[in-house]
Amino acid sequence: MLFQILTSPVSGPFRMVSWIGGAIRDAVDTKMNDPAEIKRALAALEQQLEAGSLSEQDYERMEMELIERLQSSLRHGSGNGG
Secondary structure, X not given: OXXXXXXXXXXXXXXXXXXXHHHHHHHHHHHHOOHHHHHHHHHHHHHHHHHOOOOHHHHHHHHHHHHHHHHXXXXXXXXXXX
16 A cells, blocks of 8 residues: 555556556447448448549458458447447
8 A cells, every 4th residue: 555655656647548548449449340330431432432532452352341340340249230
């Protein structure tokens, strides 16, 4: 207990930074694995393809990545299902 009191001015900020980093990581993970977000990304990807700003090869590669993320998200029960 005494050690915690004496080291608090030094260790407190480190704990706070660690907690903030963890909270940010959790928020990003939640957003990245939200099925609704992944579906929006798929729709945006298709719009880019139709607009000609994305090659067919790039579209297929990126679409596969998003579909894999969506399937993984649904398997693990992340998000609300859109």
